[in-house]
Amino acid sequence: MGIDDLKNKAEEALGSEKVESVSDTVLDKAADAAKKVTGGKFDSQVDAARDAADGKLGNA
Template identity: 60%
Template sequence: MAGLDDITNKAKEFLDSGAVKDALSSEQAEGVSDKLLDGVADAAKKVSGGKFDEQIEGARDAADKKVGNE
């Protein structure tokens, strides 16, 4: 499993780098993430028949706070 550990550690280093954090906090990232999160939320609502809309919106909003600048 050394290969998997190496990949995991490289991914952690990449995600912890300042450049990645800056990119995720940009205005461009906000616009892209909003469109992506809206699409995923809409698809999940459709699949669930509206049964979990409140939970889906909560998850969407929580994810949105982590990406972008708003």
Template identity: 50%
Template sequence: MGIDDIVSKGKELFEGAKDKVTDALGSDKVEEVSDKVLDGAADAAKKVAPDQYDAKIDEVRDNIDGAIGE
């Protein structure tokens, strides 16, 4: 097996792994978990920040969710 064959095989393995990770990150379970984590972080921030910042905290939470979720 030559170096070109090894590189080619490495590329194939990488592409296959990348596809699996992409599929997993787009799954409903990941979305559910990320929503729970973001909700928990937003709730914690609301407990320590003055009430006047609740809307901003919700906005940031929604922006993050939009960036990582479906």
């Protein structure tokens, strides 16, 4: 098994549906906590940051 094979397997694992589901749950909870702490004053910024992070993780 070469480096390219390992890289492909790692990319597949990071893009899996399970990882996507877990990352979405974590990001949602973090966003909800941030919204609560800020009293809802920065909801749109929190949502934008959550969506940007989600775009870097998983597959969707």
